[in-house]
Amino acid sequence: MNNPITPHILNYINNGDNSIIHPKLGIQLNMGNSHNGYCPFQAEKFLEKTCNLKNFLQLFCETSNTINLSWNSHTLSISCELLELTPAGLKKNVLPTLKRLGLIKKTSKNWDYVTLTEIGEELVKTEDIENFEESLRRIIREFVFSDSNGKTFIERVKRLVELWGEVYWWEIWFASILDVPFETVLKDISQIRKKFNLKKKALVPKRLKEITDYFKEFSLTKRQYPNLPLIKGKNTLDIDNLINRISTSWGIRLSHFGFSVKNSGYDFSISSIYDRKQPKVKRQLKLNPASVKHKPHNYDLHHIVSHVLGNYNPELHSLIENPLNGLLIHKSDHNKIPKKNNTFIKLRFINGKIFLECVENSSNRIQIDFDQHINQDELKIMTEFNNNLLKKLDL
Numbered sequence: 001m002n003n004p005i006t007p008h009i010l011n012y013i014n015n016g017d018n019s020i021i022h023p024k025l026g027i028q029l030n031m032g033n034s035h036n037g038y039c040p041f042q043a044e045k046f047l048e049k050t051c052n053l054k055n056f057l058q059l060f061c062e063t064s065n066t067i068n069l070s071w072n073s074h075t076l077s078i079s080c081e082l083l084e085l086t087p088a089g090l091k092k093n094v095l096p097t098l099k100r101l102g103l104i105k106k107t108s109k110n111w112d113y114v115t116l117t118e119i120g121e122e123l124v125k126t127e128d129i130e131n132f133e134e135s136l137r138r139i140i141r142e143f144v145f146s147d148s149n150g151k152t153f154i155e156r157v158k159r160l161v162e163l164w165g166e167v168y169w170w171e172i173w174f175a176s177i178l179d180v181p182f183e184t185v186l187k188d189i190s191q192i193r194k195k196f197n198l199k200k201k202a203l204v205p206k207r208l209k210e211i212t213d214y215f216k217e218f219s220l221t222k223r224q225y226p227n228l229p230l231i232k233g234k235n236t237l238d239i240d241n242l243i244n245r246i247s248t249s250w251g252i253r254l255s256h257f258g259f260s261v262k263n264s265g266y267d268f269s270i271s272s273i274y275d276r277k278q279p280k281v282k283r284q285l286k287l288n289p290a291s292v293k294h295k296p297h298n299y300d301l302h303h304i305v306s307h308v309l310g311n312y313n314p315e316l317h318s319l320i321e322n323p324l325n326g327l328l329i330h331k332s333d334h335n336k337i338p339k340k341n342n343t344f345i346k347l348r349f350i351n352g353k354i355f356l357e358c359v360e361n362s363s364n365r366i367q368i369d370f371d372q373h374i375n376q377d378e379l380k381i382m383t384e385f386n387n388n389l390l391k392k393l394d395l
Contacts, residue, residue, distance in 0.1 A: 004195045005214045008188035012177045013218070018235035023225055025217060031235045036242060037176030038153050040144060041249040044097050046083055048252055050133045056082045057124045060116040070112040101143050137256040138394050149178055154257050156182055160189070161259065162341065166271045168208060169246045170215060205267065212266035215239050243268070272341070300334045302327045304356070305345050305389055324385040333368050347386040349379045359395050
């Protein structure tokens with residue numbers, strides 16, 4: 001068998017007790033429950049239609065936070081019209097998802113009566129649609145991170161993006177198989193990229209089709225092999241469905257975690273949102289006169305929170321260029337701070353020492369030398385300003 005992916009894909013479908021001999025490949029596949037990977041979402045398109053969702057949630061405010069969605073009720077009809085769904089679609093997909101996100105709770109059988117939770121009430125109070133969208137994204141992030149598997153998956157994908165810049169559907173799939181050690185994930189992705197020469201960007205579109213076709217050889221579905229003892233969701237593997245789930249169920253939701261999402265289907269990919277072309281911004285950061293009047297030799301004025309983290313949002317410009325967001329530090333300390341993807345943006349003043357703390361891991365810190373150029377009283381004000389700015393950025 002000349003399929004170059006064979007030894008790598010077997011790492012992802014050879015666990016479990018359900019042995020199946022693949023009729024085309026002639027190899028034994030021992031697929032367990034996790035080979036399809038971690039994904040807490042279904043194809044919840046309604047989450048992307050935020051205006052419709054906001055209007056639906058506002059219905060609760062008109063009826064003391066509880067609405068009647070029993071069959072043939074007027075409220076059910078209005079809800080379906082707002083969300084552009086059938087009653088079955090509303091009760092099967094939308095309501096369970098909103099419940100998992102903590103926005104509503106079920107108060108009767110068959111979703112006949114539904115009540116808004118405190119989290120849902122806070123979301124509904126958000127007046128403009130931009131803040132509503134950002135609040136919803138924050139709720140989705142909290143939902144994913146509330147599960148250790150979700151946090152592990154996002155961390156894995158971030159690492160892949162750091163290494164390769166652009167990451168494709170099968171690499172996201174590999175990362176989502178949490179039973180497979182991440183060292184194996186990295187090795188397998190590296191080998192496949194090398195075999196198909198993905199370094200050459202001009203070759204990528206053709207190679208993506210070739211790689212996907214190779215993966216499809218491993219599909220095991222009742223549609224293809226009706227005589228095999230397959231149990232849906234247990235020991236089946238449908239590559240088409242897998243690709244669709246990654247590009248739609250995760251899909252745009254990966255953008256809530258700092259990724260830029262492109263395309264769909266077999267050429268679905270993500271990259272860092274911070275790798276896009278950076279708009280020019282007018283740098284106005286000046287020395288804080290309460291700290292020091294002149295910049296000494298071999299010292300730099302460092303943006304604690306950069307414009308990159310603010311997505312170059314004009315509304316945040318004055319905050320990021322505020323003197324309270326500038327820390328005067330020696331060049332040797334400045335060189336300790338990553339130039340790209342810097343996450344050491346939380347200012348801490350602990351036991352007379354200054355730290356820039358990683359927002360992703362509070363135990364990971366960079367100590368800044370304390371000298372006569374830093375005003376201790378001003379540091380407390382800067383720390384409070386930093387905390388408020390990070391909250392505004394949802395970091």
